[in-house]
Amino acid sequence: MMVLLAFLVGVLVGVGVYLVLQGSLARFLLGLALLSNAANLVVFLSPGLVRGHSPIIPLGAKVLEPPYADPLPQAMILTAIVIGLGVLAFAVVLAYRVHQVLGTDDLDELRGTDR
Amino acid sequence: MKDLLLVLPLLLPLLGGLLSFFLRRSPLGDGVALASALAQLGLGVFLLGYVQVKGIQSTALSGWPAPFGIVLVLDTFAALMVFTAALVGLAVTLYSLRGIDPGRKSLGYFGFLQFMLFGVQGAFLTGDVFNLYVWLEVMLLSSFVLLTLGGERAQLLGGFKYFALNFLSSLFYLMGAGLLYGLTGSLNLADLHLRIDQVEPTRTSVVAGFFLLALSIKAALFPLFFWLPASYHTPPLPVAAFFAALPTKVAVYALFRLFTVLFYQEPELWHRLILWIAGFTMVTGVLGALAQMEVRRLLSFHIISQIGYMIMGLGLFTPLGIAGGIFYIVHHIFVKAALFLVAGLAQRLLGSFHLEELGGLYRFRPYLALLFVVPALSLAGVPPFSGFFAKLFLVVGGMEIGEYAIVGVSLLVGLFTLMSMMKIWREAFWKPLPQERQEALLRASVPRTMVVGTALLSFITVFIGLGAGYGFALAERAAWELLDPSDYIKAVLGGGR
Numbered sequence: 001m002m003v004l005l006a007f008l009v010g011v012l013v014g015v016g017v018y019l020v021l022q023g024s025l026a027r028f029l030l031g032l033a034l035l036s037n038a039a040n041l042v043v044f045l046s047p048g049l050v051r052g053h054s055p056i057i058p059l060g061a062k063v064l065e066p067p068y069a070d071p072l073p074q075a076m077i078l079t080a081i082v083i084g085l086g087v088l089a090f091a092v093v094l095a096y097r098v099h100q101v102l103g104t105d106d107l108d109e110l111r112g113t114d115r
Numbered sequence: 116m117k118d119l120l121l122v123l124p125l126l127l128p129l130l131g132g133l134l135s136f137f138l139r140r141s142p143l144g145d146g147v148a149l150a151s152a153l154a155q156l157g158l159g160v161f162l163l164g165y166v167q168v169k170g171i172q173s174t175a176l177s178g179w180p181a182p183f184g185i186v187l188v189l190d191t192f193a194a195l196m197v198f199t200a201a202l203v204g205l206a207v208t209l210y211s212l213r214g215i216d217p218g219r220k221s222l223g224y225f226g227f228l229q230f231m232l233f234g235v236q237g238a239f240l241t242g243d244v245f246n247l248y249v250w251l252e253v254m255l256l257s258s259f260v261l262l263t264l265g266g267e268r269a270q271l272l273g274g275f276k277y278f279a280l281n282f283l284s285s286l287f288y289l290m291g292a293g294l295l296y297g298l299t300g301s302l303n304l305a306d307l308h309l310r311i312d313q314v315e316p317t318r319t320s321v322v323a324g325f326f327l328l329a330l331s332i333k334a335a336l337f338p339l340f341f342w343l344p345a346s347y348h349t350p351p352l353p354v355a356a357f358f359a360a361l362p363t364k365v366a367v368y369a370l371f372r373l374f375t376v377l378f379y380q381e382p383e384l385w386h387r388l389i390l391w392i393a394g395f396t397m398v399t400g401v402l403g404a405l406a407q408m409e410v411r412r413l414l415s416f417h418i419i420s421q422i423g424y425m426i427m428g429l430g431l432f433t434p435l436g437i438a439g440g441i442f443y444i445v446h447h448i449f450v451k452a453a454l455f456l457v458a459g460l461a462q463r464l465l466g467s468f469h470l471e472e473l474g475g476l477y478r479f480r481p482y483l484a485l486l487f488v489v490p491a492l493s494l495a496g497v498p499p500f501s502g503f504f505a506k507l508f509l510v511v512g513g514m515e516i517g518e519y520a521i522v523g524v525s526l527l528v529g530l531f532t533l534m535s536m537m538k539i540w541r542e543a544f545w546k547p548l549p550q551e552r553q554e555a556l557l558r559a560s561v562p563r564t565m566v567v568g569t570a571l572l573s574f575i576t577v578f579i580g581l582g583a584g585y586g587f588a589l590a591e592r593a594a595w596e597l598l599d600p601s602d603y604i605k606a607v608l609g610g611g612r
Binding site for chain 2: 028032035036038039040042043044045046047048072073076079080083086087090091094095097098101102110
């Protein structure tokens with residue numbers, strides 16, 4: 001499972017970078033969304049996967065004995081997903097306005113500010 | 116009481132921001148923002164004294180004890196930065212009262228300015244690596260809005276570049292934080308300092324690489340600085356001044372913290388690399404500035420070059436080097452914001468940011484010349500201003516351990532900086548103005564609040580210069596707390612509550 005998910009991160013990063021480098025506004029946003037999901041998966045995977053052991057102290061025991069699934073990375077991802085959603089929502093609006101001003105999907109036209 | 120004191124630097128901008136956002140259509144909103152900024156400055160001064168008397172303070176949010184919960188920590192470095200940010204916040208707020216058009220105010224300008232301060236102060240105070248990510252995002256999201264507020268063409272285009280690079284760098288930071296947790300099982304900085312020893316150095320290096328990459332995009336280090344001069348000249352001037360002062364320095368602050376408390380094991384790899392980056396950042400920034408004829412773009416390139424100096428302090432990785440770097444950060448924030456604000460005043464009077472179209476300011480507006488010349492000479496490192504001492508500490512720090520190459524580079528870059536400042540002086544202040552524009556200049560005037568805001572920052576560099584001994588003692592104390600974090604750890608983990 002771990003290896004499979006690691007490959008998935010690789011695929012997501014690969015596709016994300018490809019889309020970002022296409023030079024098109026819409027694809028750029030899609031690429032960013034994929035990359036941000038890849039980053040979330042990395043956080044999820046980094047302490048290792050444990051299946052079938054929820055992090056609940058069993059009846060009668062005083063402490064949690066490993067192995068157990070670490071809940072903290074999931075809390076971190078939850079935060080990161082919410083932040084990512086907010087930022088991407090803003091980005092969609094920003095991209096829409098940029099498209100209105102530029103009249104094109106071509107990111108090379110952004111050079112206009114440097115003059 | 117102590118817990119409240121540590122949370123107050125966050126509560127003030129949050130409440131001030133919310134209130135002034137909801138009151139954005141009435142002049143009351145401006146008043147709330149100004150009151151909040153004033154209160155933050157008062158608090159900043161108090162906290163700076165408090166931490167020196169009482170030592171490092173920490174508080175566990177919601178009562179979850181460290182290392183399980185999130186802690187806020189106030190050490191000398193954090194207190195210095197909280198004070199610095201508050202002072203810049205006040206100056207920019209004062210300047211914006213009349214320096215921002217009513218249209219942008221009614222869109223919530225002051226609210227977002229306060230929210231951005233909220234994120235900045237949070238990043239300074241947090242003692243948790245993941246929480247730092249959250250604060251960086253709070254700061255960034257407000258900065259995206261501030262940068263594009265008003266929706267002018269240049270703003271949108273520059274804002275998109277700023278957004279794209281900063282979003283990517285946040286992803287790298289997030290991955291770094293995740294991997295760090297995977298390796299050590301902790302995110303609390305003090306706890307991490309104790310645990311990082313048990314991890315294989317090659318593994319920590321991978322994580323350190325993620326953090327360095329993420330933060331060097333945010334701090335605009337060589338070779339990842341391209342977004343900065345492409346976006347910083349597009350927003351209204353007070354926003355540009357605020358950006359010139361704070362967001363990049365927050366990233367530098369994070370680098371200082373992480374690469375002293377956390378990634379201290381392999382200075383031969385990381386700090387050597389940082390020293391090289393510092394040299395290249397200084398040189399490319401200053402050379403880029405030489406080619407510019409637009410004041411804001413010229414000053415933007417100087418931000419990059421100056422960040423090289425700060426990072427040089429970190430790269431030296433000696434007490435004197437780090438202290439010099441910290442001194443430099445504080446000095447630079449004031450001076451750079453002051454120069455931007457002066458450029459704004461000149462634009463108010465003459466209607467342009469282009470050096471070709473400026474002129475005659477020395478003859479017709481001598482007070483503006485004074486406001487410019489003090490931070491300009493300070494930036495270039497002329498005594499007795501703060502910039503001279505900032506550079507002096509770094510140069511001595513470099514000589515001490517025989518890093519002559521970087522010392523030479525830094526001195527040479529100082530010379531080029533002086534050339535750049537002389538270019539602005541010659542073009543905007545000394546060059547005679549055509550007859551017909553003289554009359555326009557004589558009729559033009561700037562609101563007093565804008566001048567006061569600028570003067571506040573312009574003249575503090577003199578005070579820092581005159582009180583350099585005291586300022587350096589503070590910076591040195593901050594540096595020692597970073598290099599020997601035993602007090603920090605005691606405050607966070609043991610008996611801190």
